[in-house]
Amino acid sequence: MPKSFIPIAFPQQTPPPEGAVILAADIGGTKADLAFFEIKNSEPVLVKEQRYPSKEWNSFVEMAQDFNKNTTRPQRICVSFAGPVRDGKAHGTNLHWEIDSREISEKLNIRPVFLINDLEANCYGLAALKTDDLLMICPGKNHEAGNAAVISPGTGLGEGGLFWDGQAYRPFATEGGHSHFAARNELDWELFLFLEKKYGHVSWERVVSGPGICMIFSFFRDVKGWEAPGILKTEMKAHDPAAAIAIAATEGCPVCQETLRLFMKYLAEEAANLALKLKATGGIYLGGGILPKIWNETHQAIFNEYFFAVGRLDPLVEAAPVYLILNQKTALWGAGYYGAFGGV
Template sequence: MSYALYLPKKRNMDIQGQQILAADIGGTKTSLGLFEVQGEALLLLREATFPSKAHATFEEIVKTFSKDLPVPPILSIGVAGPVLDNAVKLTNLSWALDGKLLERDLGINRVVLINDLEATAYGLAGLAQEDVATVFDNGGTRRGNMAILAPGTGLGEAGIFWDGEAYRPFATEGGHSDFAPRTALDLELWDYLRRMSDMVSWEHVVSGPGIYSIYCFLRDAKGHKEPAWLTENFKNDSNPAAVISHAAMRELDATCIMSMELFVSYMAREATSLVLKHKATGGLLLGGGIPPRIFPLLRKDLFRQQFIQNSRMTGLLQRVPIEVILNSKAALIGAAYYGAYGQY
């Protein structure tokens, strides 16, 4: 698999052997990796994952990871939140990061922050063929912009601009735009969620917590019965979305099946908006923690049927290739590639 990402330092021989510390910070977990530049590729030397909320600060995690390592010259961080002036307040975690302060506190020459979906896009430079699975292939030559939609703890979205020679990723915060109900049931769900939040965004329905919210709506507002075994599974598992998707894929419970059908439909509809707004004829990539786990559901007709449904642009949408990023390290790899070869 080959994506021509804009990484202008790839042919710079002066950085051969240089080590890059990369991080992927999410609301649930934080992954760190130490990479070494070898030619136009990176070699992963060490990695570890930490539960984000079990640590008071990101610096604490870095110091734990690198306590017996020499200080690397560059720390490149993919972070779930809007990065402005190399600083960020995380969306689903009570951390605030500032590149300059991290350089001072950690003794690192250069700290660079990018959005985690931007990092995921740069990760395409380091992925192999088996790291990506096809939902739909139009069989033609791919040209044009691409888009990434990534539901997990939250909903990440990014664009990848094709400049005629290379792909240039850029971050968005589209997951926080308003949820757009289409059906009577959607309106009932919107009203249910509106009682819990001042504003209902796409992240409220296209995310792990969103799956559970949809299920709770069907159970509590629509009167769907919950079997005792499912109640017990919820008690024994800290990830209710995983319980619901597991039951749905194995056709164990009708409410779980309906919850996942609604989730897949909402993901497809928001993907449609993202693709149209970026004219992403080069392809739609589904990343994050959820799509690889529910890949069998995405291969069914429902996702693509919802995706191509549009008043005037069905013809364009029918041509868009759709793939799922299977490699859970894509954002970590992308942060490393950006730190080693990117322009900042």
């Protein structure tokens, strides 16, 4: 088990020999990060990394060959992938790809090749975090050892579980972001009806994600008739539209502020659902690329207002410390660590 600030249980106690190189990848719906981790003093250390736009590549093998050219061949591979993994295979929920660990192993002639779910990777990546990779959002009252969870809005809404076995956390993938969205007031209900018309099934992922931010924005603009500044339309076309909305919100745009208020409310409500479903008194970790970029005092106040509003079970939710993961490469680190300590 690696020496970690947050104790995570891995299948293997010891890493490969000193100097061994692991090719780790974190493949999301939008971007893919590839990296080499080298074993130094029995811990994986990041030595090289590169980002690829996922949708512009047809397979992980091509990406790996590109990343790998002119370097020594790695001894192991671990890929974190945004989609349910089964028998070493997965297809992306928000990506057109399929991925197969055996095929990768054959084509690149490297083994073992581990394929893990991106939220599992996020959970394993907690092993790599230092105290300054985390921002404490709520300290938690009357600490009680127990399960923990990661909730991670990005292209989709990832949720991961950490089972507390008495000594360490054992990560597991979940698909909790696809559970039913729960409207709690008339505005939520109007939004639900708007999303239902568009998608059929309305899950939490439809509102607590980058595309979710855009949908909430569309709802306010197109259904509720809020005015959006002309410049925003240009910005949303030129850049990541969710990021453009977040920037406009900080600049005082009312419809963007209201959009982010709802996004934070839904994040908090779904984080509370997850805390209750897993009895995650050990901690709730907010992950993904969006939150560290937009977090501020206003958003923190909204989060606190809705996270604790779960009726009679308030004390359980209050017991859980809540952390914002500032390290946006946590899943990549998780893939590196799993590459080192994963089951062979």
